[in-house]
Amino acid sequence: MEKISVKVCTGTTCFVMGGANLQELHDLIPRKYGDKVEVSGSPCLGLCSINWEYSKAPYVKVNEAVVNEATVEKVLAEIDKQIGNN
Amino acid sequence: MFIDIACSQKRKYNQNAYGDFFASNRFPNMNRVVAVLSDGLGSGIKANILACMTSTMLLKFMENNSDIEKSCEVIMNSLPVCKVRGISYSTFSAIDCYDDGKAKIVEEGNPDFIWIRNNEVLKPEYQTIQSKDFKNRKMKVYNITLEKGDRIIFCSDGATQVAMGSKQYPLGLERSGLIKIILNKLNNESDISSKDLSDYLVKQIQYIAPNKELKDDTSILSLYCRDPRESLIFTGPPFHNEKDNYWANTFINFKGKKAISGGTTANIISRELNIPVKSHMSLSMGKLPGLSKMEGVDIVCEGILTLTKTLEYLESGKCENNAAKVLMDFMLDSDVIQFLVGAQMNKAHYDPNLPIEIEIRKNVIKKIALVLEEKYLKKVNVQFI
Incomplete structure (x- = not known):
């Protein structure tokens, strides 16, 4: 099974829209999933500027799936969903 | 060439205010740096006021390229007179230098500055100007050209007279003693920054003072000509x-x-x-x-x-x-x-x-x-x- 990659945007918009609270994923994910999931930050996923009028920051990418208005719970749910699919 | 400039000071033992004062200004568009170190008469607040007035006034005069002789007369005439001694007094060292190395230095009363090139002390020529209004006051004016790697060290007399009267230093550390400490440090650390060198020197001077208690305010003003970072x-x-x-x-x-x-x-x-x-x-x-x-x-x-x-x-x-x-x-x-x-x-x-x-x-x-x-x-x- 391939590792699931989680990328948390640490760009300006995401950070002020609640991305700062997603830092706990860094501790939480390895504890919960061990080696199955790899979590890292991204300087900017570039998603806020695409649809800037309706920005849904903060963004997190779980493999290619984008989690809008991300919270720790939403990110974990997406990971569980993808693990279930595998 | 970049002129790296820094001043470190220590107060006289048991004093709350510094009796020496350092002021400087950099003009990036003119590639110019002006700096003044002044030592006020006495110590504490009184000395601080005298030194602060002298430094800030002289800095302004030098920035505007005013005639140095006239400027100094104006400063000496405007300093408040000490009640105890009946005189107004402060000594100073001032430098006006450009990134191409041209520098003018004026000293009045402070120990002679130390100019180091390739770990040797240079002896520049100077012109003496006698004050018209004040008998005992003479200024030394130097016009020198600095090269990359050169260092200039100014100090207040607290540095050269430290430990005076002790067995090891009956006449104090003196200028020659200070030079030894500087050259020794530069031998080990030839590219030390001005800030680190001046910090190091005031610390060493405090170690030399009996019980590490300085009898006078002590200042080191250091310049280093180097490539800019x-x-x-x-x-x-x-x-x-x-x-x-x-x-x-x-x-x-x-x-x-x-x-x-x-x-x-x-x-x-x-x-x-x-x-x-x-x-x-x-x-x-x-x-x-x-x-x-x-x-x-x-x-x-x-x-x-x-x-x-x-x-x-x-x-x-x-x-x-x-x-x-x-x-x-x-x-x-x-x-x-x-x-x-x-x-x-x-x-x-x-x-x-x-x-x-x-x-x-x-x-x-x-x-x-x-x-x-x-x-x-x-x-x-x-x-x-």
Whole structure:
């Protein structure tokens, strides 16, 4: 099974829209999933500027799936969903 | 050539105020630095006032290229008269120098300055000017040319007279003793910064003083002629996308230290140069996004929040341990700072629904440039792209 990659945007918009609270994923994910999931930050996923009028920051990418208005719970749910699919 | 200048001081034992005063100003556009060290009569507040008045007045006179003789008469006539001694008095050393090495030095009453080139002390010629109004006051005026690697050390007499009367130093450390300490240090650490050298010297002088109690205010003003430490900070995506590659290459080929402030900016440079950028969430510090890593780049951080915080730290002098402090230290460790400011805006940043107001990048950079120039005497160049 391939590792699931989680990328948390640490760009300006995401950070002020609640991305700062997603830092706990860094501790939480390895504890919960061990080696199955790899979590890292991204300087900017570039998603806020695409649809800037309706920005849904903060963004997190779980493999290619984008989690809008991300919270720790939403990110974990997406990971569980993808693990279930595998 | 860059003139690195720093002054370190220690107070007389049991005094709350410094009786020596240092003032300096840098004029980046004229490649000029002016500095004055003054030692006020007596000690404590009285000496502080005398020295402060002398330094600030003389600095202004020198900045305006006023006749030095007349300037000194004006200063001596305007100092308050000491009730105990019935005189007004303060000594000074002043230097006006340019990046091409031309320097004018004026001394009155302070120990002769020390000029070091290739670990040897030079003996420059000088002209003596007698004060018209004050009998015992003579100024020494030197016109010299500094070369790269040269050092100039000024001191107050607290430095040369330390430990006077002790067995080891009956006449005090004297100028010759101070020279020995300086040359010894330079032998071991030839490229030591002015700040580190002046800090080291005042500490050594305090060690020499019996019980480490200084009997007089002690100041060391150090100048070092060296290559400037240059740095480049790239922030914001360039206005024309088609020029991304050009600016990315300009950035990476810069010879000095390099920093990127901005997530999108980091991604553009990473894409154009094919250098991966890695963001470690674990590096997040405090209330700001953390640092990322890119090979060949010293600092990669978030943009506008970090810059706004850096500006706050630069203005207040107070900081917390986070990415803004790292960026501030990066700036303060440079002599010449260049900003490449991309003019493209991310409209999402100006959404009124954001929980905090985000400043416009151009304005923040302009303010940072101003405080770096005026408060920290840095040479700053801002280019909007």
